[in-house]
Amino acid sequence: MKLKKIINCFMMAILLIGLLAACGSDETAGSGEGKDQIKIGAAMPVFDDKWLSYLYDGITEYDEQNDNVEVIMVDAKNDAGKQFSQVETFIVQQVDAILINPVETDSLGPMVDAANEAGIPVVVVNRQPDEEVMKNIYAYVGSESLEAGTIQMEKVVELLGGKGNVAIMNGTLGQESVVKRTQGNKDVLAENPDMKLVREQTGDYQRALGMTVMENWIQAGDQIDAIVANNDEMAIGAIMALEAAGQLEGKVIAGIDGTIDALQYVKDGKLNITAFQDAYGQGKGAIEAAVKAVNGEKLDNNFINIPFELVTEENVDEYIAKWEK
Template structure:
């Protein structure tokens, strides 16, 4: 696998399709020149070009560079669901062959999918899972099962705790499917252990800074906490910083999800005990491969194209750092 890096214009911004997405955000494409007659054009709507999404974008970029018969035109909604809707509507107007959506908010998917369906353009959703009604209307969902992530994360924490202890759960952005399922996976495991219980639970909005603040509040409350289990690495790293600053880390176990570079480095250093690696590169590549199948009219056996989560601890972290080119 090629080395992953932060997005710094790696997908070259061009005006390949006249007026495409003017005023609706940043457009990126790694194609060259105008559309060839036999070239498949895929519109890709991203919620952001920052943070974990850079791994997904790298997967798209590398695939696109290796296939001259495919052109991916990507836009950044800057976490604005209204802007993303406008961007998708412009893609429909321009007549792209397929649309891949990584939604800002999953509850905003329906109108985008409905408009694409009316235009006869197949839709692939990536990374953030749609609800059942939307799932029926799209060609496929490409992503990793968040319930699995929360389950394997908590199973490892339970093992490390010896099946007993007080757990604090840091939720990501409330309302997102990933938050609901990762937390459910956590709690389903805890239910199997009578001597384990959730003593604190609140959102830190998937942000490291909010993870620091939330952990500081929990420390000040005086609650006895044996493990902090976060919906992502960023919040987990925030919890670690707060614990270390207060001198309260001790033997508290801290677990995250995603397997970001920072997360993996902290696992290697022994600060973050557990993470579940989410293969963003694989999701990006898989989304484009699936979009091409949709354009070619191929039938899928399953609408859910699963890119599995993988448990990471200090014992196997080097393998995952290598995958990210570290």
């Protein structure tokens, strides 16, 4: 931990030396008052992600519809160090606000500190910072992961009649979404003593790894009545493995995110539950918050919640229609 702090301080020192001249040339950078043109730097974790592509659409469409807003969006390729360098570049370019979807929430602190030193407001989207970082940003725009895990498991309990064996597939370990979605799952299980957690393993949010994990569980021979995954991709991987083994029938499968692929699996009766996370709404909400920050608007609460919505076979067509707009 001490080494990490030393490294962060060293990175900050190098950055601040480079910023002194730039900030001195424009003392009002980031204030946004009276600005005709607003330039926003958007540091995104990875472009090659289907769900996140809808979030990016929410940002880019706002950009296209507002001539006074220019968004510079960059791809960190899931490299936290690269993302830090990209934020450094935005600061040197004196953008008016910085929008970050962090590769790792643990890496947010130094980026936010650097932006604050330069007087540039920060909006974080989709992956929630810890409490300390939340104090230093203009807003976090996203959905409450604990809520997702809770409503997901509550529906699983209902479908199983309050009794059965459950396996949980975790996403990428260490991410806020994994911690809280799984906590929501386990909080509900704790309230239902006839529901047993028999397996738990990471599938790293990936379909292929979800399939591999499920294949291993099948080979282990445990009785599993429900597979509850931290996202849809792992749930789909589990479905594929169960189908290949001829064991899908009678299983309850639950995911989170409400991707278009997952919604088709719900419609086909293979995925019982997903919790729709409005990617487009998060992206649009984030860019709107960044513009408010530049314009100096005050928020009553810097957590802008885009609620999760439970999706089942009964209402799936409503959510398919959302993606077709």
